Amino acid sequence: MAPRFDIDLLMPVPMMPFVMDQLDQAFRVHKPWLAPDRDALLRQVAPDVRAIAAGGGAVLTADLMGRLPRLECVSSFGVGYDSIDATWAGAHGIVVTNTPDVLTEEVADTALALTLMTVRRLPQAERYLRAGSWLDKSFPLTPTLRGRTAGILGLGRIGKAIAHRLAACGLPVHYHGRHRQDDVDLPYHATPVDLAAAVDVLVVVTPGGAGTRHLVDAGVLAALGPDGILINIARGSVVDETALVAALRDGTILGAGLDVFADEPRVPQALLDLDNAVLLPHVGSATTHTRRAMGQLVVDNLLAWAEGRPVLTPVAETPAKG
Structure with a gap:
């Protein structure tokens, strides 16, 4: 035909x-x-x-x-x-x-789930149970979402949907983007470093490409601080993976939840080896x-x-x- x-x-x-x-x-x-x-x-x-x-x-x-x-x-x-x-x-x-x-709502759901998984160490708790360790003693106490402030790096459609979910969990939400949005009633920060310094959960939602490559670098991670959690559901290129591994190893930040990587589907062994990294295989919008x-x-x-x-x-x- x-x-x-x-x-x-x-x-x-x-x-x-x-x-x-x-x-x-x-x-x-x-x-x-x-x-x-x-x-x-x-x-x-x-x-x-x-x-x-x-x-x-x-x-x-x-x-x-x-x-x-x-x-x-x-x-x-x-x-x-x-x-x-x-x-x-x-x-x-x-x-x-x-x-x-x-795909906005699906990716926003994934970002919220990944945030909870990372802060509460839920994948680690499941592995603990499966290994039979609960028979010996309870899983260690974890950090909490309570009392935290979230930052959205890239407040587009998906970023706003994530902000809505985090606000429903009781978190104040701040943001950074190329421009302040006049119709958004959230605190704005002029640079990624300024945003990271003001929050302890940083969610990366910005587009990929040359203009945002390694936007989250060692300086941003240092500003996020030792109680900070990085969540990336954008593009792996936005985060300097070498700097992130170093920050997770030395306690510059507390943990990271990643759905994207710089060279997918190849994930650096250094990330796979870290217990304070929650890693997903780019499933943000992956529902039928x-x-x-x-x-x-x-x-x-x-x-x-x-x-x-x-x-x-x-x-x-x-x-x-x-």
Whole structure:
């Protein structure tokens, strides 16, 4: 059966079956991972490709997009898009979309759970029980969430949802971002160091990319202090992992809860060896419900573009056009 649109679409990496099924029905989809020679396939289809469906793990550089002279639309799976050169795309009239909002609540839930797990040492307590140690004596008393102040580094959609949850737990919430938000009635701090010095739970929610690489460095960790907890559900690149390992080892901070890492899925052995680090395999939005909603938004953005309608969720760097 012929596709609905006379349009060539590149899918650099596999996506969820229901996404691929819908795109196969709508477009001529080129799947390099199935080709005997990926580069040869790309050279063959490059003159005709007008759209890209970018699944998780797809890296779209200016060089790659520049090899596709008819490229008009990139629909990306995920709220973060630091693996796509959206600035270059926008400058060349290519619209890039992501999947915000549909994962906000799920990621915020994960951030709250990770905060509780880290402060109360709940994974360590479960391992203690499974090892049979409870038969000998009770698990040691832990720190508490009570009396703490939380800081949100990056108060966007997800950051605000996390702030709402932490406030419901009785924590005062402060924030830092590129700009003070006039409609936000929370204490603002001009730098990450200032924010860390004012709080003892620091939740990292800022986008990844070159502009935020190692934003949380040794100085921020020192300001967070020996009772401080770092939670990162943003991007691994935002935190200097070497400085974090050192801070956890020497007591500069109390603990860390991490859902993201600099070189996923490879996690440094130095982090794996630390008992005061709670580590999750990037599961912030990883529920069937949310991932299906994200996948459907990838499809819906491409269909809107193909039909000449404005795309639903363009990123800030690119034009919102059909």
